[in-house]
Amino acid sequence: MPESSLHAPVLDWYATHQRDLPWRRPDASAWDVLVSEIMLQQTPVVRVLPAYVAWLARWPTPAAQAKDAPGEAVRQWGRLGYPRRALRLHAAAVAITARHDGVVPDEYEALLALPGVGEYTASAVASFAYRQRHPVLDTNVRRVLARVVAGVQYPPQSTTATERRTAVDLLPEDADTAATWGVAVMEIGAVVCSARSPRCDDCPIATLCAWRLAGRPAYDGPARRRQTYEGTDRQCRGRLLKVLREAPGPVRRSALEAVWPDAVQRERALDGLVADGLVDPLPNGRFALPG
Numbered sequence: 350m351p352e353s354s355l356h357a358p359v360l361d362w363y364a365t366h367q368r369d370l371p372w373r374r375p376d377a378s379a380w381d382v383l384v385s386e387i388m389l390q391q392t393p394v395v396r397v398l399p400a401y402v403a404w405l406a407r408w409p410t411p412a413a414q415a416k417d418a419p420g421e422a423v424r425q426w427g428r429l430g431y432p433r434r435a436l437r438l439h440a441a442a443v444a445i446t447a448r449h450d451g452v453v454p455d456e457y458e459a460l461l462a463l464p465g466v467g468e469y470t471a472s473a474v475a476s477f478a479y480r481q482r483h484p485v486l487d488t489n490v491r492r493v494l495a496r497v498v499a500g501v502q503y504p505p506q507s508t509t510a511t512e513r514r515t516a517v518d519l520l521p522e523d524a525d526t527a528a529t530w531g532v533a534v535m536e537i538g539a540v541v542c543s544a545r546s547p548r549c550d551d552c553p554i555a556t557l558c559a560w561r562l563a564g565r566p567a568y569d570g571p572a573r574r575r576q577t578y579e580g581t582d583r584q585c586r587g588r589l590l591k592v593l594r595e596a597p598g599p600v601r602r603s604a605l606e607a608v609w610p611d612a613v614q615r616e617r618a619l620d621g622l623v624a625d626g627l628v629d630p631l632p633n634g635r636f637a638l639p640g
Contacts (some may be wrong), residue, residue: 355519358553359530359534359537360529360530363529371398378451379479382403383438383441383453385401386474386477387399387434390402390434392429392431400426409444412451414442414443415445416638418528419439420629423594428587431591433626433627436465441463444464456475457471457475482520482523482527483531484516484520485532489534489536490534491512492517492538493537494519494534495560496558497560500559503544537553549561586618593628593638598637600635600637601634602635619636626639
C-alpha cells in the first residue's frame with residue numbers, strides 16, 4: 350500500500366477532529382509532554398486529565414519535582430493506578446535536573462537514558478515535544494496499523510520487528526509532518542478504530558483498510574489477556590497505599606490491617622510495595638511513603 354494513500358486522509362481528518370488536550374497545545378513544554386505520556390500508559394485520558402493538571406500545578410518543571418521526596422510523587426499520584434510510574438517520573442525529574450540543567454533533553458538517546466523512559470516514551474517526547482521524525486507505537490497506533498496494513502483485528506501481544514518496520518516505512522519524510530502523523534494515527538485508534546467497537550463508517554481510511562476490505566475477520570491468535578481488579582493483589586496494594594497517602598506521617602501496621610482482611614494476601618502485597626520502593630518500612634512496625 351503506497352504510504353501517500355494514507356497520509357492525506359489521516360492528516361486532514363486530524364486537522365478537524367483532534368481533541369483539545371493540554372499536552373498537545375503549542376505552549377506545552379517537553380516536561381508537560383513527558384508527564385502526560387507516563388500518565389497515559391494503561392490509563393484513559395478522562396482519568397489522566399485532572400491528575401495531569403494537578404501535577405503540573407504543583408511541579409511545573411523537572412527541577413520543582415526533583416526538590417520533593419519521591420513519596421510526595423506517590424501521594425500526588427493518588428488513584429491513577431500503577432503507582433510505580435510516579436517513582437519513575439520523579440526519578441526522571443531528578444536525572445533531568447542533574448544531567449541536563451533541568452531541561453528535558455531533545456535527543457532520543459538522552460531521553461532513552463532517563464530512568465523509567467523506554468523506547469515508546471522516548472519516541473513520543475522526541476516527536477510530540479520536539480517535532481522530530483520517530484515512529485510512535487502505542488497500543489492505539491499498533492491496532493490501527495494491524496487493521497489497515499496487516500488486515501488483522503488485533504496486533505500481537507508484544508511489539509514485533511515487522512510492526513516497527515511498518516511504522517518506519519509509513520513515516521512522512523518531513524519531520525514536522527511525521528510528528529503530526531504519529532499523533533493523528535494515535536487519535537484515530539483512540540476515538541474511531543477502538544478495540545471493541547470500531548466505527549468504520551467514521552474512519553477516514555476505511556476504504557484503504559485491509560481488515561475491513563477482508564470482511565473484518567475475527568481475531569484468531571492467542572487468547573488476549575483480560576485484566577481483572579476486584580480481589581487482586583493490585584487492589585490490595587491500592588488500599589494499602591491509600592492509607593499511607595492520606596496519613597500525615599508514618600502509620601502502624603494495624604492501620605493497614607484494617608483495610609484488607611486477608612492477612613496472607615495483605616502481607617504479600619505489602620512486601621511487594623516495599624520491594625518496588627513505594628513503601629518504606631520503619632522501626633516499631635510502622636510504614637511510610639518513600640523518602
